[in-house]
Amino acid sequence: MDFTAVExxxxxxxxxxxxxxxxxxxxxxxxxxxxxxxxxxxxxxxHTRRARxxxxxxxxxxxxxxxxxxxxxxxxxxxHVREYAVQAIAVLHALWTLLGVHGxxxxxxxxxRKRGRPKKPKLKPPPELxxxxxxxxxxxxxxxxxxxxxxxxxxxxxxxxLEASPVSKSVNISFIERNNLTLRQHSRRLGRKTNGFxxxxxxxEAQLYLVFIRKPHFFxxxxxxxxxxxxxx
Numbered sequence: 001m002d003f004t005a006v007e008x009x010x011x012x013x014x015x016x017x018x019x020x021x022x023x024x025x026x027x028x029x030x031x032x033x034x035x036x037x038x039x040x041x042x043x044x045x046x047h048t049r050r051a052r053x054x055x056x057x058x059x060x061x062x063x064x065x066x067x068x069x070x071x072x073x074x075x076x077x078x079x080h081v082r083e084y085a086v087q088a089i090a091v092l093h094a095l096w097t098l099l100g101v102h103g104x105x106x107x108x109x110x111x112x113r114k115r116g117r118p119k120k121p122k123l124k125p126p127p128e129l130x131x132x133x134x135x136x137x138x139x140x141x142x143x144x145x146x147x148x149x150x151x152x153x154x155x156x157x158x159x160x161x162l163e164a165s166p167v168s169k170s171v172n173i174s175f176i177e178r179n180n181l182t183l184r185q186h187s188r189r190l191g192r193k194t195n196g197f198x199x200x201x202x203x204x205e206a207q208l209y210l211v212f213i214r215k216p217h218f219f220x221x222x223x224x225x226x227x228x229x230x231x232x233x
Contacts, residue, residue: 019074020055023081024048030088037124038151041135042091044084047077095151098131099123125152132158132171187211 011017030044054077057070103123125131130153137145148171150158162169188196189207198204 014059016055016058016071016074019078020051023051023078026081026085030084033088033092036092036095038095040088040091040095041133041149041151042084042088044088045080047081051077094133098129098152099125102126102129129153130157130161134171134173183212 027044027046027048030042031046033040033042051074054070054074058067058074061067061070100123102125104126105121106124131151132153133149133151135147135149136143137147158171162171168175184190184192187208188194189198189204191197198207
C-alpha cells in the first residue's frame with residue numbers, strides 16, 4: 001500500500017459549519033450547471049455570504065437567544081438551497097437523458113495526449129434534434145402561468161415543424177399527459193397513492209411487458225382512436 005498524507009487545517013464539524021458547507025458546495029454546483037450548453041432553465045440565489053455570517057454568529061454569540069435566531073435563519077437558508085437543488089436535478093436529468101439517447105460525441109482536440117486517464121468525449125445535440133419545454137410557473141403550490149422555452153434548435157425551426165404537424169400547432173404536453181393517463185388506467189401498478197405499486201423495478205417491467213407488448217392490440221387501439229398513433233409507435 002502506497003499513500004501520501006498531507007497536513008491541512010480543517011474546522012471542527014459542528015452542525016452549523018456542516019450546514020454552511022452544504023449551502024456553499026450546492027451553490028457552487030448550481031453555478032457550474034448554469035455554464036452548460038444549452039443553459040439549464042432553473043433559478044437559484046447565492047446565499048453563501050449570508051450563511052457564513054450566520055455560522056460566525058452562532059460560533060461567537062454569547063447570548064442564547066441570538067444564537068437560536070441565527071441557527072433558525074441558517075436552517076431556513078438550507079431549506080431554500082435544497083429546493084433549488086431539487087429543481088435543478090429535474091431539469092438537468094431531462095437534458096442528460098436527451099443527450100444520452102440522441103447526443104453525438106464532440107470532436108476531441110488532436111495532438112499529444114496529456115498525462116492521466118483519457119477523457120470521455122462530451123456529447124452535443126445533433127443538428128436535427130428539436131426540443132422545446134413547457135414551463136409551469138407556480139406560486140404557493142398553484143400554477144399561475146405557463147410558458148414555453150426552446151432547448152434544442154431555433155424558435156423559427158420549431159414554428160415550422162409545428163405548422164407542418166398534422167396533430168398540433170403549439171408546444172404542449174397534452175399528448176404526453178393523455179399517454180400517461182392511458183398507461184395508468186390500464187396498469188394498476190402505475191396508479192398513484194394505491195397499494196398496487198411494484199416494490200422491484202424488474203417486476204414492473206415484466207408487468208408492463210405483459211400488458212402493453214404481449215397485448216398491443218388492446219392498448220394501441222385506444223391510442224390510435226385518439227389520433228396520435230404515430231407519436232408512440
